[in-house]
Amino acid sequence: MDTYGIIGYPLKHSLSRKTFTEKFQNEGIDAEYLNFEIPDISLFAEIIHSRPTLKGLNVTIPYKEKIIPYLNDLDSRTKEIGAVNVIKVTHINGETKLVGYNSDIIGFQNSIEPLINKEKHHKALILGTGGASKAVQGGLRNLGVECLYVSRAPQKGQISYKDIDKEILDEYTIIVNASPVGTFPNVDEAPAIPYHLLTANHLLYDLVYNPSETKFLRLGKEQGATVTNGAEMFKLQAVAAWKIWNE
Secondary structure (H helix, E strand, O other): OEEEEEEEOOOOOOOHHHHHHHHHHHHOOOEEEEEEEOOOHHHHHHHHHHOOOEEEEEEOOOOOOOOHHHOOEEOHHHHHHOOOOEEEEEEEOOEEEEEEEOOHHHHHHHHHHHHOOOOOOOEEEEEOOOHHHHHHHHHHHHOOOEEEEEOOOOOOOOEOHHHOOHHHHHHOOEEEEOOOOOOOOOOOOOOOOOHHHOOOOOEEEEOOOOOOOOHHHHHHHHOOOEEEOOHHHHHHHHHHHHHHHHO
16 A cells, blocks of 8 residues: 655644545545644655655645755756745665645645736735745746745845835735634634735635635635635646646
8 A cells, every 4th residue: 555645733724634535435445544633744764764654745834845855866846946846756776855835836826927917917915925835826926926925024126014014005906814813712813914905806816725715815715815725726626736746
């Protein structure tokens, strides 16, 4: 039996195990999918050593960047992004090789593209600067959308949440929540932006898919904005991950 799984902390929000387990059952695939909820990335090596049947892993918060030093190689696009959410594991002549990929960019780009109105959606605010935000930036860049990072501790070229005002929101009409804020079970939380300044010209995209309607999306919808969650992105990146593991 082949083994697949996901590493992250925490994992109570993740639907990956349910999704892949159902796939294996429905398609008669002799495989298992496990949650590896590790509080520190240093525990990753033990997962690899203790699972000789491991063929692939998903990577989620907070390890999409921290995992890179533990890998043997990255594919070219993932090197540019600097974040990994898929690891292909191969065992050849007694040696294990780990190669990192990023299927988030595929899932995000393909899911947001139909929602972008080229007449009014030219610039985007990316809320959060973690590993997921890099895939978001890559996808938006491929679609010709200029991006600006928003951070609680902004570095050069970024802004803070308190800097977001009407002038910024008039210019940046796409807002992507690439942070974990609002993820189950913390469903009463939302990124600290001035929601009362949003309009029908805005597109709000939340990478969070559990719950299906986050507070971020609900507050945006109340102002007439177009809103969507990360459910389709999750499905598309999962399909891409399976192809990577088995190509």
